[in-house]
Amino acid sequence: MIIDLRSDTLTKPTRFMLEAMFNARVGDDVYGEDPTVKELEAKTAALFGKEAALFCASGTMTNQIAIKCFTQPLEEVICDEGAHVYYYEGGGIAFNSSASTRTITGNRGVFTADQLIANINKNDIHNPTSSLVVIENTANRGGGRCWELAEIESIAKVCKEEGLYLHLDGARIFNAIVAKGYSAGEVGSYFDGISVCFSKGLGTPVGSVLLGTKPFIQKAKRVRKVLGGGWRQAGYLAAAGIYAIDNHIDRLADDHKRAKIIEETLKHCHYVKTVVPVETNIVIFELTDAISEAVFIQKMKEQNILCASPGKQMIRFVTHLDFTDEMLDLLVGKLKNFKNSF
Numbered sequence: 001m002i003i004d005l006r007s008d009t010l011t012k013p014t015r016f017m018l019e020a021m022f023n024a025r026v027g028d029d030v031y032g033e034d035p036t037v038k039e040l041e042a043k044t045a046a047l048f049g050k051e052a053a054l055f056c057a058s059g060t061m062t063n064q065i066a067i068k069c070f071t072q073p074l075e076e077v078i079c080d081e082g083a084h085v086y087y088y089e090g091g092g093i094a095f096n097s098s099a100s101t102r103t104i105t106g107n108r109g110v111f112t113a114d115q116l117i118a119n120i121n122k123n124d125i126h127n128p129t130s131s132l133v134v135i136e137n138t139a140n141r142g143g144g145r146c147w148e149l150a151e152i153e154s155i156a157k158v159c160k161e162e163g164l165y166l167h168l169d170g171a172r173i174f175n176a177i178v179a180k181g182y183s184a185g186e187v188g189s190y191f192d193g194i195s196v197c198f199s200k201g202l203g204t205p206v207g208s209v210l211l212g213t214k215p216f217i218q219k220a221k222r223v224r225k226v227l228g229g230g231w232r233q234a235g236y237l238a239a240a241g242i243y244a245i246d247n248h249i250d251r252l253a254d255d256h257k258r259a260k261i262i263e264e265t266l267k268h269c270h271y272v273k274t275v276v277p278v279e280t281n282i283v284i285f286e287l288t289d290a291i292s293e294a295v296f297i298q299k300m301k302e303q304n305i306l307c308a309s310p311g312k313q314m315i316r317f318v319t320h321l322d323f324t325d326e327m328l329d330l331l332v333g334k335l336k337n338f339k340n341s342f
């Protein structure tokens, strides 16, 4: 048995999800004729209180489309320095939108209204014009940290006052919703654009949805087409998303519980320097100088446990749908005894 905790993208669809996909009614989505895609879009939009939605192949695509729609060349996107849109999307902001990026050093991915204000460019021709703010909830490189509603509200207030668009990279927004107890509708009200991923904790094979106003989504559809993202009988994939909304949201609490137990275990391991406080399904910790991240990953791999490294001396475990209590017990045992293996 291999325990794969490199990411929550590694899950495979369950039998019931596959049945839902198999039974989907489909049509050509480029013609706007796939009923299941339409159903997923309507369902997700309603959940977050948004007018319209667009089903896309990935979260990178939904984020990049949103950035393209909310900026013009010579403008600037403001985000945290660890933000996926900046750190993990291959320089797409510059490539797709000819926009520059201003990064803020937040606290585990969360920055304040004052920090935002300090990074907004005003009418000076030396500077790119600030036009868009992106926040990430949960913050991936922040160890799955959640934004509080009050923190989002204060950022949204500044954006409104300064005439900036606000986009949510909500790849793991359902993890935040389950952990914090706020509703999708409450979160949705603060944003011009929202990207929601179904292939992370929700366990579908492929797909993300972009949400916003009707004119925004109409424009987004044009950009998706130009990027080669218009797809045909995508309803088979949308059916997995519908199934996930109905069945896989509440269970995220189990992933969070298991991540907490991993955190508690790691706190008492000699080879661990610090553990980033766990709030959702991501566990990030720092190794002592006794072992490097490469050796740790290799030693774990030899014991059929896969993990990833988000940086020097850093290790990441992500809990998910295919990670059971039985696997957790096994992992905890191995982590406790790990000091004997190097």
Ligand SMILES: *Cc1c(COP(=O)(O)O)cnc(C)c1O
Pocket (backbone or CB within 6 Å): 057, 058, 059, 060, 061, 063, 084, 085, 136, 138, 139, 140, 169, 171, 172, 197, 199, 200, 208
């Ligand atoms: C995974 C992820 C995305 C989207 O990634 P894709 O692999 O392109 O679907 C976007 N933002 C965050 C924070 C993510 O973790």
